[in-house]
Amino acid sequence: MQKNSIELVLYVAFTSLFVLMLVIAAVLLFRIYLKRKNTLLREKERMSIQFEQTLLNSKLEIQEQTFTHIAQEIHDNIGQVLSLVRLNLNTLGPVRDEQKINLMDQLMEKAISDLRHLSHSLDANVILQSGWVNAVKNLLAAIQKTNTCKVWITIDEELPSIGKEKSIILYRMMQEIINNILKHAEASEIAFTAAKKNGSVVVAIVDNGKGFDKKSVAKGAGLQNLENRARMINAALIITSEPGKGTDITISIKV
Amino acid sequence: MVVVTILYSVYTAVILLGLITAITFRKSLKTRMLSILIIFLLVTFIQESILYLYRHYIPQHSNVVVYNIYRPFSTIIFAILYSRIPIMKPMKRIIISIAGFYLLANAVVYLFIHSIFEFNGYLGLLRGLFITSFAIFFLFRYFHLDDPEKENFWKPVVWISTGIVLFYPASSISLVFQKYLSEFTIIVAGFKLHQLIPQVLSIFMYSCFSYAFYLCKKIA
Numbered sequence: 001m002q003k004n005s006i007e008l009v010l011y012v013a014f015t016s017l018f019v020l021m022l023v024i025a026a027v028l029l030f031r032i033y034l035k036r037k038n039t040l041l042r043e044k045e046r047m048s049i050q051f052e053q054t055l056l057n058s059k060l061e062i063q064e065q066t067f068t069h070i071a072q073e074i075h076d077n078i079g080q081v082l083s084l085v086r087l088n089l090n091t092l093g094p095v096r097d098e099q100k101i102n103l104m105d106q107l108m109e110k111a112i113s114d115l116r117h118l119s120h121s122l123d124a125n126v127i128l129q130s131g132w133v134n135a136v137k138n139l140l141a142a143i144q145k146t147n148t149c150k151v152w153i154t155i156d157e158e159l160p161s162i163g164k165e166k167s168i169i170l171y172r173m174m175q176e177i178i179n180n181i182l183k184h185a186e187a188s189e190i191a192f193t194a195a196k197k198n199g200s201v202v203v204a205i206v207d208n209g210k211g212f213d214k215k216s217v218a219k220g221a222g223l224q225n226l227e228n229r230a231r232m233i234n235a236a237l238i239i240t241s242e243p244g245k246g247t248d249i250t251i252s253i254k255v
Numbered sequence: 256m257v258v259v260t261i262l263y264s265v266y267t268a269v270i271l272l273g274l275i276t277a278i279t280f281r282k283s284l285k286t287r288m289l290s291i292l293i294i295f296l297l298v299t300f301i302q303e304s305i306l307y308l309y310r311h312y313i314p315q316h317s318n319v320v321v322y323n324i325y326r327p328f329s330t331i332i333f334a335i336l337y338s339r340i341p342i343m344k345p346m347k348r349i350i351i352s353i354a355g356f357y358l359l360a361n362a363v364v365y366l367f368i369h370s371i372f373e374f375n376g377y378l379g380l381l382r383g384l385f386i387t388s389f390a391i392f393f394l395f396r397y398f399h400l401d402d403p404e405k406e407n408f409w410k411p412v413v414w415i416s417t418g419i420v421l422f423y424p425a426s427s428i429s430l431v432f433q434k435y436l437s438e439f440t441i442i443v444a445g446f447k448l449h450q451l452i453p454q455v456l457s458i459f460m461y462s463c464f465s466y467a468f469y470l471c472k473k474i475a
Contacts, residue, residue, distance in 0.1 A: 007376070011431050014380050021384070022424055025391045032398040 058228035062172070065225060066122065073118045081111040121175065124168045132167040133159060133194060136174045140192060143178070152191040159194055160255045162201055166233045170203065170253065173229050177205050177249055180222050185209025185247065200252045208246040214239065263307060266454055269461040270300045276468040283471035287411060288339040292464065295332045298325075319374045326382045327361045330354055333419070337389040342400065342409060346392045353385050376431040383427025390416035390423075407474055411467035418463030426453035 085107045088100050120126045127135045133155055140151045162170065181187050187209030194203045223239070226249075230237035233253060241247040274296040277284060284290050302325060306318050334354030338347045357378075364378060365371045393416050400406050429436070429449045436449040443451050 008435065011376055011380070014377070015428050015431060018380065018384050018387075018424060018428065022387070022391075022420075025394075029391075029394055029398060032395070036398065 054228070055232060058225075058232055061225060061228060070118065070122070073114070077114045078111050078118075081107050081114070085111070127168055127171045128164055132162075132171040132174075135171050136192065136194075139175065139178060140190065143182070143190070148182070149187060150189045152189065154191070154193040154195075156195045158196070159201060160196060162233075162253050162255060166235075166253060169229050169233045170235075170251065173226055173251065174203075174205070176222060176226055176229075181205075181207045181209060181247075185211075187246065196255075197252075200254050202250060202252045204248065204250045206246065206248045211241045211243050211245045211247050213243050214241060262451075262454055266458055266461075267300070267303055267307065269458050269465070270296060270303060273461045273464040273468070274300050276465045280468050280472040283475070284468060287409070287471055288341075289336065289412070289415075289468075289471065291332055291336050291339075292415075292468075295329065296461075296464070298328065317372065320372050323361075323365070323371050323375070323378075326378060327358055330357050330382050330385055333386045333389050337393055340393065340409070340412065342396045342405065343393060346396065350389055350392070353388065357381060357385055376434075379430045380427050383423040383430075387420055387423045390419040394420070410474060411470040414463045414467035414470065418460035418467075422453070422456040422460035425456050429453055 085104050088104050088107075092100055121139075130138070137153060137155075140153060143149050144151045161167075178190070181190060185207050187207035189208045191206045192204070193206075194201065196202070226239075227237060230251060235254075236250075236252040238250045238252075239247070240250075274293070277289075277293045277296055281290060281293060284292065302321060306321060309316055309318060331354055334350050337343050338350040343350070360381065361378060364375055369375070393412060397406070397409055397413055397416075400409070429452045433449050437447065442448070
């Protein structure tokens with residue numbers, strides 16, 4: 001009987017210790033869990049602020065770039081044409097010179113046309129009304145007309161919508177890429193494809209220009225802008241290029 | 256009696272399910288050093304099946320010796336399992352020492368104190384305490400991980416540890432007080448309470464094991 005009582009007391013003591021250990025472990029684990037949860041929350045907040053800042057910087061950069069583009073267009077095209085018109089007006093004598101008047105008329109028409117193009121390329125409503133695909137098609141058709149490049153266009157018939165904001169940004173990216181091809185690539189052919197793949201809209205622009213070495217070429221404003229814009233619309237951007245082998249740019253946007 | 260048979264059948268079926276899942280996903284188990292659980296589940300399943308037949312045909316026969324051998328065996332299995340997990344490296348020595356101590360205690364008790372055919376509550380309680388400690392050590396290490404990939408990779412072991420932390424303390428405590436509780440014969444659904452608790456919790460633990468094995472396959 002005595003032995004049994006001692007045994008029971010010992011069992012109770014050991015069991016209590018066991019339970020105590022479990023309680024302490026549970027409390028400690030809960031504390032670790034809370035600590036981790038708070039750290040994660042703080043990290044999430046920090047990342048959110050960082051993302052907002054990056055977004056703001058990107059927007060400012062894009063705005064700056066647009067202003068530069070407007071300034072260049074006014075200075076290089078419209079400004080030049082209007083200067084020529086002014087020159088012709090100054091040299092216009094008292095006698096009606098039909099040839100000069102016709103030339104001025106043509107120059108004014110060009111100025112108006114350039115202004116319209118500039119206005120269309122900047123107006124987001126035009127992109128939204130016709131859709132980003134048609135806007136890109138128009139852009140490429142204009143290039144085709146100049147006979148500088150052959151253009152190949154392949155577009156899936158039922159391309160899903162990517163939303164207003166993404167459409168505008170994607171179109172701006174296309175403009176940037178096409179401008180880069182015209183300025184630097186010396187390409188004779190451009191192929192544009194837009195397709196739906198695994199729940200994403202995949203857009204690719206391939207040229208047969210001189211290409212570049214991604215490792216040796218430092219990231220210029222153009223590439224940086226593309227990357228920023230891709231980040232803004234949560235798109236995957238893949239740039240493949242080699243000297244002499246053209247450039248392949250693929251943008252994949254989750255629908 | 257019917258309830259007892261059903262519960263026992265569920266219990267054996269859950270162990271078998273664990274064993275089948277473990278064998279099916281053995282390659283995934285190997286990447287997480289969990290292959291040893293195949294041996295553990297196989298031994299447990301064979302032992303429980305034989306003991307069921309024993310209880311059925313020779314009810315007066317004592318099964319104490321079987322559990323006296325099974326207890327150090329399961330302690331070694333879990334000591335090997337947890338000490339081999341890479342994130343448990345700082346705890347490896349402690350786990351091996353604990354397992355060594357437990358083996359020594361078993362040897363001393365059964366060689367010098369009393370026969371292996373007699374029940375020893377302290378050893379039962381110690382086994383529960385040690386295996387639960389291993390699982391808690393793992394959970395501590397896991398919750399200190401900073402790498403989401405690693406966290407995801409070791410998630411199956413969290414399920415195993417959760418099962419252990421719930422089953423072993425309750426089963427050890429009810430086993431220790433078996434002698435005293437049996438005097439009151441508290442019956443729940445035709446089952447003695449001190450037998451019902453470990454049985455139900457072991458069903459939960461082996462289900463956790465099966466789910467953990469499935470997660471091993473799912474989280475490549």
